[in-house]
Amino acid sequence: MALAIGNWSALSALPGMDDAEFARWADLLERRTGVVVPPARKPFLVTAVRGRMRETGHSRFDDYYRDLHKVPEGAIEWTTLVDRLTVHETHFFRHPPSFDLIASEWLPRLMQSGSEGALHAWSVGCSTGEEAYTLAMVLDRHIGMLSDARVYFGVTATDVSQPALAVGRSGLYPRNKFNEIPADYRERYVDEIDADSFQVREALRKRVGFAQFNLLDVARAPLKRLDLIFCQNVLIYFARDRRRELLTALAGLLKPGGMLVLGAGEVTSFAHPALSRVPHRQALAFLRNR
Incomplete structure (x- = not known):
């Protein structure tokens, strides 16, 4: 799984994600990629989004969400975030x-x-x-x-x-x-x-x-x-x-x-x-x- 966890002390300073905020982010991911993140995988989504927020200097989910919708720079940032939110574990001759x-x-x-x-x-x-x-x-x-x-x-x-x-x-x-x-x-x-x-x-x-x-x-x-x-x-x-x-x-x-x-x-x-x-x-x- 391609996921940069980052520095936990820095991440802990970021806000928590309530259920409504999670639903908004999960909906964005599903609309743009089709990938469904069920509530049981909320910690995965929160960790990935927070990790990227730390790297970009964002301290609020609202601000980061809004910046993702800016044109054209939001599209570039979205590409980076999607890489954190998609699973890359694979193998040769897997099945x-x-x-x-x-x-x-x-x-x-x-x-x-x-x-x-x-x-x-x-x-x-x-x-x-x-x-x-x-x-x-x-x-x-x-x-x-x-x-x-x-x-x-x-x-x-x-x-x-x-x-x-x-x-x-x-x-x-x-x-x-x-x-x-x-x-x-x-x-x-x-x-x-x-x-x-x-x-x-x-x-x-x-x-x-x-x-x-x-x-x-x-x-x-x-x-x-x-x-x-x-x-x-x-x-x-x-x-x-x-x-x-x-x-x-x-x-x-x-x-x-x-x-x-x-x-x-x-x-x-x-x-x-x-x-x-x-x-x-x-x-x-x-x-x-x-």
């Missing part, structure tokens, strides 16, 4: 069954169907890029194993946080993430830089494009006719009704035969006339009907 589904079941069917040319995947809410690079590793390795034809692929990785995207673009990660990547993938796709860090190789980094994008704008997404949408650990931060709206919009971006991969348990009882549930015990995914 192995989902990547196994892509490599062992979906890709072989796609290749057998005679799919040629370009394959385009979207990593939604990519955070600092580990998920997007995992997708790229899996696609690169298994496309080469399944087809003699030249099948190009690219991964578009999006998030609301510019600092997180900057990490992704660099492809540079701390050493404690090194062992998250299986050994056979490490040998092919990453280089050890020093005792503290490693980097995704340039050839793979060129396959992944990072861009700032708010999932609330999915209806106006420039991405069309996608082969694969990977959207894990994102929908849990949205209200239930909003989740269904977003899923419907994502379904409309898939090619026939394309697959939408979600986090196990993120949605229940979801059905869409253009989608069929993939029978899998450990992964949650839907295929776009042909």
Whole structure:
């Protein structure tokens, strides 16, 4: 979680946040990003807002709230605050069954169907890029194993946080993430830089494009006719009704035969006339009907 706690003695001098003030800030976050902060997570929101207020010299919630609405400087400050209010915890190969589904079941069917040319995947809410690079590793390795034809692929990785995207673009990660990547993938796709860090190789980094994008704008997404949408650990931060709206919009971006991969348990009882549930015990995914 990307959260600067700051100096507690300085923070303690700032005012408390009553329930009405919390509701106003939670409403602002939901309207602008779709992320829902329930009352149980009020301490998280208060700590994040207070921390940024300390850094900007604000002593009142009202003053900071008002300054966030100024144009254009408020938009710049909002970008910084959103980075504090969004969760960036992620890992390489975070949910192995989902990547196994892509490599062992979906890709072989796609290749057998005679799919040629370009394959385009979207990593939604990519955070600092580990998920997007995992997708790229899996696609690169298994496309080469399944087809003699030249099948190009690219991964578009999006998030609301510019600092997180900057990490992704660099492809540079701390050493404690090194062992998250299986050994056979490490040998092919990453280089050890020093005792503290490693980097995704340039050839793979060129396959992944990072861009700032708010999932609330999915209806106006420039991405069309996608082969694969990977959207894990994102929908849990949205209200239930909003989740269904977003899923419907994502379904409309898939090619026939394309697959939408979600986090196990993120949605229940979801059905869409253009989608069929993939029978899998450990992964949650839907295929776009042909």
